[in-house]
Amino acid sequence: MSAIAQQHAIQTGRGSLAGRVSDFLWKHPHVFLTILLGPPLLWLGIIYLGSLLALLLQSFFSIDDYSGLINYEFTLATYRQLLNDANFDIIIRTILMAAIVTLFSAVIAFPIAYYAARYARGKWKAIFYLGVMLPLWSSYLVKIYAWKLILAKEGILTWLVTKLNLLWLLDAWLSLPVIGGNSLSVSYTGTFIVFVYVWMPFMILPIQAALERVPTNLIEASSDLGGTPQQTFRHVLFPLALPGIVAGSIFTFSLTLGDYIIPQIIGSSRLFIGQAVYAQQGTAGNIPLAAAFTVVPIVIMGLYLWMARRMGAFDAL
């Protein structure tokens, strides 16, 4: 209090309007804070949280089977519908896909992140960084399109496999139940590859950030004490990188959970959560069921974020 008063005794030359306004804000930090925070909070609170809550509320309504109109009475019937066989299958399928995509993303991302964190220096560090950032930021649809070109029956992959005389292997893979199909672009395998391709870059930077904090002498100490590279990886490197992996998996998992465009363009006709939401709100006009479907990823991601927080993953973001 006295510090502020003192400062005022010195500064007398702020007679202008701007000066008086800024003095007023300095003396009333709460007003200042309100002015700073007000617009963004109003925007996010009304437009974003408001719509989100409105959507969640609608999941407690139901749709009249005969008229197709929304019945505005509180009910849990819509949630019960989520658990019928067809819808439950969709949920399990999506979660499984998200888990496998996350696992493979971590496996592919780890060496890139490790090399960039430990061995790349100077120019190479920049090349690695841009090498990850450019595909991460380049157009989502163009990336999917690129894979449509690759996986098409007449595309580059079939050409390559034929040149290598491995066509029998591809055919054998495609004839497998569930993961196979007429061609890769209409199979689960294709959906999986594209998911990994599109979301894997999000895994690299958090792992790299976690690995950069691992002191080199820890790894040297481990090998000095007779640890083989495998043991060093299992007992030193991996546990220390885990928060980064979990942080990256937040993105790969969440983004796979909610995606509806990739399985629609490259995939079989069996639905994922995102597609179910899209179909329910669009052609079926069943907003309550669509809303109930969106609650599934929200709850899963809520639990996931809570677990990630406990593992210290947010420090690696």
Add this chain to the structure above:
Amino acid sequence: MRSDKSASAPFGLKIAAAGGLLFLHLPLLLIFLYAFTTEEKSYQFPPPGLTLKWFAVTWERADVWQALWLSVRVASISTMIALVLGTLCAAAVSQTRFFGRETISLLVILPIALPGIITGIALRSAFSLADIPFSFWTIVLGHATFCIVVVYNNAVARFRRVSGSLMEASMDLGANGFQTFRYIILPNIGTALLAGGMLAFALSFDEVIVTTFTGGQQSTLPIWMLQELIRPRQRPVTNVVAMVVVIVTFLPILGAYYLTRDGDQIAGSGK
């Protein structure tokens, strides 16, 4: 023996890292090849021939230009809104202490942490509840919401590095708050804001999931592209557009990288 290993990477690691990066980049390179193919009906590889014809055809297509123009307008306005809101929020969070700061960060991140389809359908149902017809502005509303976080992240990171004593010095020398903002804060956070703005622009320019829900009849460039992916009309034109989109989105990313790469050397932090 072992200490030699730390100098250069094990062979297996090199292969795995290079393989991972190739996996990320080869598909994008393929887009460049296909823009020149003479094949019209399929995605045949190798292309039977190369031509520049489709660039001219694409240039003449009014629908592509319309979609591009809409995307540019949406991205510009969303970026401007996000710049204002994101900077305000970042300033509040980094310059002051108050109850619930953590919650604010979470709130800002939520629109991109939750799957886009949730944001999209929530906005769509809110628009229909409030009887707001779909228009240019409904697209902007959605885009600005998830662009805030990009600006916010960049600005917060930079604010953290701008030393508080610089602002106090400015005030002590008689500058009022607005002058301090104009001459001290803005030059320090300027490049971070520019970088955040570029990334926000790139994010909005490329957004498709939320836009399908808030867009109504008009199509942005990604919506146009999505329609071509679901029901191809003229594949070579799509190939050319895809290549142009790759090039256009690379520019802001490179720009943002060069603007923030020297971010560690900020005036007032070297003490």
